[in-house]
Amino acid sequence: MSVATPPRGDAGAQAPASSARVKKSVDVPTIIVTTAVIAILALLIVYPLVRILVMAISPAGSAVVAKMFTSPVNQRIVLNTVILGTVVGAIGTLVGFLMAYVQVRVDVPGKKVLHLLSLLPVVSPPFAVATAVITLFGRRGMITHGLLGAETNIYGLTGLTLVMVLSFFPVAYMNFRGLLSSLDPALDEAAANLGANKWHTFKTVTLPMLVPGFASSFLLLFVESIADLANPLVIGGDFTVLASRIYIAITGEYDVPSGAAYSLVLLLPAMLVFLVQRYWVSRKSVVSVTGKPAGKPALLDTGARWPLYAASLLVVGLVALIYITVIAGAFTKILGINNQFTLDNFKYVLSGIGNESIKDTTILALIATPIAGLIGMLIAWLVVRKMKRGAAWLDFLGMLGLAVPGTVVGIGYAIAFNTPLIWQKRMFLPALGGGAAMLGGAIAIVMVYVIRSIPPGQQSGIAALKQIDPSIDEASASLGADSVTTFRTVTLPLIRSAFLTGLIYAFARSMTTLSPIIFITTPQTQIMTKQILSEVDAGRFGNAFAFCTLLLGIVLSVMGLLTLLVRDRRGAGRVSVGGGL
Amino acid sequence: MSRLKVAAALAAFALMATGCAVEDAPPASSAAPASGAKLSGSLTVVCGAIEEVCAAWTKGFEAKTGVKTSFVRLSSGETVARLAAAKAAPEFDAWHGGPADGYGAAAKQDLIEKYVSPNAAKIPDKYKDKDGFWTGVYVGALGFCSNQKILKEKGVDVPDSWDDLLDPKLKGQVATAHPSTSGTAFTLLWTQVVLRGGENQAIDWMKKLHVNVLQYSKSGTAPGQTAGRGEVAVGMVFSHDCVLYKERGMTDLVVSFPKEGTGYEVGGVGLIKGAKNAANAKAYIDYVLTAEAQEIGPTVGSYQVLTNPDAKVDSRMVKLSDVNLVNYDFEKSAAAKKDLTARFDAEVAAQPKS
Numbered sequence: 055m056s057v058a059t060p061p062r063g064d065a066g067a068q069a070p071a072s073s074a075r076v077k078k079s080v081d082v083p084t085i086i087v088t089t090a091v092i093a094i095l096a097l098l099i100v101y102p103l104v105r106i107l108v109m110a111i112s113p114a115g116s117a118v119v120a121k122m123f124t125s126p127v128n129q130r131i132v133l134n135t136v137i138l139g140t141v142v143g144a145i146g147t148l149v150g151f152l153m154a155y156v157q158v159r160v161d162v163p164g165k166k167v168l169h170l171l172s173l174l175p176v177v178s179p180p181f182a183v184a185t186a187v188i189t190l191f192g193r194r195g196m197i198t199h200g201l202l203g204a205e206t207n208i209y210g211l212t213g214l215t216l217v218m219v220l221s222f223f224p225v226a227y228m229n230f231r232g233l234l235s236s237l238d239p240a241l242d243e244a245a246a247n248l249g250a251n252k253w254h255t256f257k258t259v260t261l262p263m264l265v266p267g268f269a270s271s272f273l274l275l276f277v278e279s280i281a282d283l284a285n286p287l288v289i290g291g292d293f294t295v296l297a298s299r300i301y302i303a304i305t306g307e308y309d310v311p312s313g314a315a316y317s318l319v320l321l322l323p324a325m326l327v328f329l330v331q332r333y334w335v336s337r338k339s340v341v342s343v344t345g346k347p348a349g350k351p352a353l354l355d356t357g358a359r360w361p362l363y364a365a366s367l368l369v370v371g372l373v374a375l376i377y378i379t380v381i382a383g384a385f386t387k388i389l390g391i392n393n394q395f396t397l398d399n400f401k402y403v404l405s406g407i408g409n410e411s412i413k414d415t416t417i418l419a420l421i422a423t424p425i426a427g428l429i430g431m432l433i434a435w436l437v438v439r440k441m442k443r444g445a446a447w448l449d450f451l452g453m454l455g456l457a458v459p460g461t462v463v464g465i466g467y468a469i470a471f472n473t474p475l476i477w478q479k480r481m482f483l484p485a486l487g488g489g490a491a492m493l494g495g496a497i498a499i500v501m502v503y504v505i506r507s508i509p510p511g512q513q514s515g516i517a518a519l520k521q522i523d524p525s526i527d528e529a530s531a532s533l534g535a536d537s538v539t540t541f542r543t544v545t546l547p548l549i550r551s552a553f554l555t556g557l558i559y560a561f562a563r564s565m566t567t568l569s570p571i572i573f574i575t576t577p578q579t580q581i582m583t584k585q586i587l588s589e590v591d592a593g594r595f596g597n598a599f600a601f602c603t604l605l606l607g608i609v610l611s612v613m614g615l616l617t618l619l620v621r622d623r624r625g626a627g628r629v630s631v632g633g634g635l
Numbered sequence: 636m637s638r639l640k641v642a643a644a645l646a647a648f649a650l651m652a653t654g655c656a657v658e659d660a661p662p663a664s665s666a667a668p669a670s671g672a673k674l675s676g677s678l679t680v681v682c683g684a685i686e687e688v689c690a691a692w693t694k695g696f697e698a699k700t701g702v703k704t705s706f707v708r709l710s711s712g713e714t715v716a717r718l719a720a721a722k723a724a725p726e727f728d729a730w731h732g733g734p735a736d737g738y739g740a741a742a743k744q745d746l747i748e749k750y751v752s753p754n755a756a757k758i759p760d761k762y763k764d765k766d767g768f769w770t771g772v773y774v775g776a777l778g779f780c781s782n783q784k785i786l787k788e789k790g791v792d793v794p795d796s797w798d799d800l801l802d803p804k805l806k807g808q809v810a811t812a813h814p815s816t817s818g819t820a821f822t823l824l825w826t827q828v829v830l831r832g833g834e835n836q837a838i839d840w841m842k843k844l845h846v847n848v849l850q851y852s853k854s855g856t857a858p859g860q861t862a863g864r865g866e867v868a869v870g871m872v873f874s875h876d877c878v879l880y881k882e883r884g885m886t887d888l889v890v891s892f893p894k895e896g897t898g899y900e901v902g903g904v905g906l907i908k909g910a911k912n913a914a915n916a917k918a919y920i921d922y923v924l925t926a927e928a929q930e931i932g933p934t935v936g937s938y939q940v941l942t943n944p945d946a947k948v949d950s951r952m953v954k955l956s957d958v959n960l961v962n963y964d965f966e967k968s969a970a971a972k973k974d975l976t977a978r979f980d981a982e983v984a985a986q987p988k989s
Contacts, residue, residue, distance in 0.1 A: 127980050193849075194865040207807070209850045291850035292984065298853060305712025306816035307973065308740035310719060388884040390864060468720035488726045573717050576726070577679060577705030588686040588708060591856060592936065593863075593876075593883040 083538040084440055091432050095451045098505040102466030103458060106314050115315035118303075122319050135280050135295040136323050138211065142218045143276035143327075149219060149369055150226020150271055151264075156366045157227075158234040161353035171370035173228070174377055176562040177609040178221040180284035180583055181590055182602040186379040187217050188289060189390045196390055209291025217289055218279045220373060225559060226271035229514045232551035233267045233521060234260075239351035252354060266520040269331040270513040274456075277324050277509075281459045283569050296320040297459045304461055317462040324457040328450055335520070380606070383599030399600035408601060411580035416608055418496060418579070419564035422503035423612075426560035430508045431553050434515025435541055439527060452512045455505035460569030463502065468573040471498045487574040494578025499571065503564035510563070511556015518552040519545070554620045561616070562609050678915040679726060680706040681714050683733020684902065688937040692731060695931055696922050702915050711737025711818070718746040718907065725907050728916035731772070731923060734818040735901045738769035739969050750906040750917055754924035762901050762942045769903035772923055773932065773939035776958050777822050777897045780859045780877035784887045785868040794869060797830070797893045801843050808868040809847040810858035813984070815976040818900060819855030823871055824979060825968040826898030829961045834975060841983045851984060863888050873900060874953050875938040882936070882951075890953075896961040902939065 109115055122128045153172045157165055175183070191198045191208050198206045208216075237260065245255040286298040296316055304313035354362075383389040384399055402408075433452040437445045455463065472488030472495075474481050485491040487498025526548070530540040546553065568583040575581055582605055589598040678696070682689035686708055693704040709717065711733040718725060718741060730738070730747065741747045742764075749767040762771030779794050786793060789804050800809055812820035827837035849867050852858060858870030859877050863885030870877075874890045881888040904923050910916050922928050926945035932938070933949035940952050948954070 125981070127985055130985065188864070188866070192864070192866050207849070287853045290853075301853065302813070302815045304716050305710055306813075307976070308712060308715045308737070308744075310716050388863075392884045392886070465716050465720055468717050472717075472721035472726065473724045485724070488721060572709065572713050573720070575707055577707055584708075585686075591854075592685045592687065593856075593860065593880040593885070596884075 081537055083536050084436075087432060087538060088436055088440065091429065091436060092448070092451075094429060095448075095454075098501050099454045099458075099463075100451065102463065102470040103454065105469045106310075106462060106466040107318060109311040110314040110318045112311045114309065115311040115318075118312045118315035119319065122316075131294050131296055131299050132319065132323075134211075134293055135297075135320070138214060138218075138293075138295055139276040139280040139323060139327070141211070141215050142222065142279035143272045145215065146219045146223045146275040146279075147226045147268060147271040149223040150228075151230050151268070152362065153223070153227045153366055153369060154230030154234055156359075156362050157231055159351060159354055160359045160362055161355040162359055162363045168366060168370055171373050173224055173558075173613070174373055174610075175221050176224045176558060176613070177566065177606050179566050179586060179602040179605050180568045181288055181586060181598065182380050183221050183376055184213075184217050184285050184288035185590075185595070185598075186376045186383070187213060189379055189383070190375065191216075194390070207291075209289055210293040213289040213291070214285060214293060217285050218282065220376065221285070222275050222278055223369075225274055225510045225514075225555070226267075228555040228558070229271050229517055229552075230264065230267050232514060232518055232549075232555065233264055236518070236521065236548075236551070237263055237351070242351060246352070252356065252358070263521065266335050266517040269335045270517040273327055273331045273453075274509060274513050276327050277453060277457045280320065280323060281457055283459055283461060297461075300459055301461055304465065310465060313462065313465070317458055320459065321457060324453075325450070328453065329446075332446055332449070377606070380599055381603050383595060384603040386596060388595050389599070396596065399594075399596035402594075402597055403600045403604065408582075408585060408604075411582045411585045412604060412608070414496075414580050415565060415582040418499050418581075419503060419561055420612070422500045422507060422564045423557055423561040425500075426504045426507035426564075427511050427553060427557040429504070430511030430556040430560075431515045431546065431549065432541075433508070433512045434519055434549070434552070435545055438516055438519040439524065439545070440537070449512075449516070453509050455507075456509040460506070460567065461572075463506070464570030464573035467498055467502060467570060471501075472574070488576060491576075495574055495576040496579050498574045499579055499581070502570045502574065503560075503567060506567050506570065507560035507563045508556075510559035511552065514552035514555040515549055518549040522548055550620060554616065557616050557620065558613050561612050565605055565609055674700045674702050674915055674918055676912055676915060677703040677705070678728050678912050678919055680704065680919065681717075681727040681730050681907075682706045682708050683711055683714060683731070683737070684708075684937060687935040688932055689732065691931045691935045692923060692928065695928055696919050699922065700915075700918060702912075702918070704915075704919070706731075711740075715741050715744065715746065719744055722746065722909075725909050725911070727907050728910040728912045729904065729906060729919050731904045731919075732902050735764070735769055735771065735903045735965055736818060736821075736969050736972070738764070738903045738905050739965065741905070742766070742768040746908055747905045748908040748910075750920060752917070752921045752924055754921050757944060758924060758942045759944070764903075769905040770920070770924060771901040771942045772904050772929065773902040773937070773941055774899055774955070775873035775875050775902070775939045776892065776899045776953050776955065776960065777819065777826060777871065778874035778877065778953075778958075779891045779893070780862050780870045780872050780874070780880075781889050781891065782862045782865050782868055782887045783889050785862075785865050789868055791868065793889055793891050795891050795894055797827075797840075797895055799893075800847060800869060802847075805847045805868055807847065807849050807988075809844065810849055810861040810867040810870040811844075811851060812855045812858060812871075813851035813853060814979050816853045817855035819858075819872055820851070821968070821972060821976065822898040822900055822963075824975065825963070825971075826896070826961055828968075828971075828975075829898070829963065830895055834971070834978070837975075838978055838982055841979065842986065845983050845986055846988055848988075859888070860885070873939075878938045878951050879936050892953075892958045894959060896959040898963050899960055901942075901965070 156162060157169055188208060190196055191206065193199060193205050198204050241259050242255050245259045281297055283297045283301055286295055290298060296319060300313045300316045303309045303316060385395055386393045387396055433448060437449045441448060467487055471486040474485045475483035487495045526544060527540050530544045566583060571581050571584060575584060582601060586598050586601045589601065680693055689706050689708050693706045697704040714730060715737060738747060747768055751767040752770060755763060755770045758770055762774060781793055789808065791802055791804050794800055811823060814821040814824045824837060827840050828834055831837050831840055856872060856876050859872040859880050861867050862870035863880045877888055877890045904920050906916050906920060924943060926943045929941040929943045929946040933951065938949065938951045940955055
């Protein structure tokens with residue numbers, strides 16, 4: 055039980071020559087895994103991004119980059135982007151932490167419901183949450199205007215923060231929940247025995263051990279919110295951020311080079327936050343798990359639990375309200391305008407036009423999910439345990455699929471994969487996407503799903519692994535297991551909760567990805583999110599909400615199945631694994 | 636042993652990296668004559684109109700010719716970006732629907748090919764490209780899409796003049812899209828240039844309007860929906876969208892037009908450069924210009940004015956004779972777009988609203 059830590063080598067951020075315990079053995083299976091992971095990332099994200107970012111170096115692109123720093127309009131856009139990322143990152147992380155803390159450490163009733171509702175926003179189809187928020191809290195919102203008689207202006211930073219925090223906090227929640235339940239309660243008990251009260255214990259024992267969780271959650275939410283496009287389009291108002299500026303350049307000004315240049319600028323804040331969090335975590339990392347925890351944590355049962363409970367009820371109340379709105383929208387003509395009950399929306403959606411897209415999307419997402427989940431865990435394992443130099447790079451590469459807005463990824467994919475790669479009459483890569491490719495371009499869609507879904511699992515995996523004492527790996531190694539066997543039989547079971555987070559997120563995200571898909575869909579591959587967009591365009595909100603409701607049902611069912619599959623079968627662990635579904 | 640494994644792995648990689656030999660690229664399909672020969676094979680259309688009308692158009696062509704026709708629905712910007720990305724081997728054969736300025740941008744980037752259909756002779760000159768890159772299939776007039784309930788609350792009449800929108804009672808009650816992202820909103824901006832006799836005057840008028848604008852949305856159709864929800868009193872959209880939303884259940888909406896004159900869009904059809912099924916694409920273009928094909932639109936919720944004078948007029952369409960259309964120069968407006976929208980960004984959108 056290493057509470058006070060010697061500065062343990064953190065994934066080679068600074069290679070710890072001093073620490074003799076952390077011996078990173080290099081063996082052949084590790085080399086093969088490393089090469090394979092890097093090759094996959096190179097194909098899935100580096101190659102398409104290089105193809106599009108080269109355009110940013112063109113004269114038109116460089117002019118945009120130069121203007122970025124001189125034009126007040128552009129400076130404002132960059133500032134807005136950073137503000138949005140920071141606000142959403144901070145609030146979303148705190149909300150996720152609150153929900154996880156209440157779930158794991160506080161003695162209150164109704165935790166199962168809290169848990170389910172905290173997971174619900176994992177499924178946020180584009181447009182659904184933002185539209186529900188407008189219906190509820192807009193100027194003519196059912197609550198703000200209908201109940202309170204106010205005329206609020208939700209468009210802009212307020213609305214964006216509300217929508218994004220609600221959509222993104224579950225990943226922080228799952229992350230913290232895994233971390234908190236694997237913390238050994240003996241530490242708290244020790245602190246209590248030494249006379250510390252609950253608050254003091256929390257501050258000096260629990261919090262420091264969660265630093266990797268805070269850092270990875272903030273990073274993930276920051277990156278995700280600045281690269282998100284759907285929400286700024288619906289509820290962003292005049293609050294223009296880089297992601298929407300990129301969209302303007304590409305779809306409004308027919309100017310892909312400028313779009314590429316803006317996305318280059320967008321990578322800067324993402325990279326900065328990434329570096330800061332790595333530096334910060336590397337200095338504060340506290341290893342706390344040396345195996346499975348023994349004993350039950352003492353639950354918080356003082357009066358302090360009630361304000362925490364109230365706050366968490368507020369959060370899930372909002373979530374419930376929004377999803378009830380979405381579902382209600384599916385059963386009415388136009389929610390908020392004509393609330394007459396109808397089943398027509400489902401009849402329409404299930405009568406051909408929707409069936410195929412539901413089937414195609416679900417199959418493609420199911421293929422992408424295990425791939426993304428496994429790659430995420432492998433990256434986490436390589437970054438934390440195996441790589442000396444370059445760990446930071448690998449970590450960042452894995453994040454790229456999320457750090458770059460979907461529009462840019464989509465065009466990169468169209469450039470890179472919609473035609474075969476032929477050089478000197480030799481084909482190195484057949485066309486993987488677009489109408490001319492095999493399987494109707496489905497391969498490129500799965501690739502996009504994978505690359506966009508890796509980061510949540512990867513970050514949860516990293517946070518979880520950093521908590522675990524490497525001596526467990528070493529014990530396995532000294533008993534003769536090679537590193538891949540160790541990963542499979544020792545590491546993976548210990549980070550099962552993070553793995554589950556990765557899988558759930560991968561599936562939910564695949565099912566709800568829209569902007570990159572636009573550039574690689576074909577007549578043969580019908581994608582649900584695109585159908586939703588079409589319905590909104592055509593003014594049939596009921597149908598759009600019906601699609602979202604079906605999507606919600608599919609994702610929740612798959613989440614339930616995944617939880618059962620990945621559950622700790624030996625039943626020994628009180629390390630409850632994302633269970634309870 | 637481990638060295639052997641490494642060597643094997645490296646060898647495998649080396650093999651992968653050498654690639655497979657390919658035949659010389661097959662010769663680009665020779666442009667077959669547009670008419671005469673019996674059609675066969677398939678056709679892929681990139682379609683810029685709403686989903687249902689795309690489906691109905693392609694189905695109509697398939698029924699008529701037996702050519703297996705499929706489509707992907709994309710906005711103009713997305714179409715241009717996607718065509719540019721795979722220029723060497725285009726996935727699409729024809730482009731149908733979506734504003735003419737997108738076709739202009741595609742022609743400039745060498746992505747579409749000239750094709751003047753024999754059926755284009757019927758279409759009035761102002762609805763087709765003089766160089767033959769695109770031909771107009773429908774026309775939409777910019778109008779006011781107002782929510783009567785909100786107007787009544789605010790004590791304002793249904794607007795019938797541009798300056799009606801400047802009424803202080805409508806503060807924060809006007810929705811329009813951003814001219815950079817939306818062809819609709821750029822049409823609004825250019826209409827002011829035409830009406831007020833210059834870019835400076837147009838920017839000045841937009842500055843006055845700015846005080847009343849709730850938000851500049853990204854999508855051109857969103858203002859109609861915003862008005863339909865009662866979030867604002869007036870949205871500025873092409874009138875056929877407003878008619879559609881009203882029909883779909885936003886019953887408080889009402890369409891009106893400014894008496895000083897308004898702008899319009901022309902939706903086009905064109906041939907993709909290097910199309911694999913060029914003969915089929917040409918036949919498709921011929922088909923969609925016929926009265927028969929154009930009449931499909933209003934049956935599936937598309938109430939734009941049709942360009943073929945023989946096509947039946949639906950009662951839900953605007954009568955162009957009732958609306959005062961400005962003299963809209965598409966070439967000139969396209970050339971001015973980049974600088975004008977940059978000015979809009981700096982001088983209008985960035986200003987505080989009080």
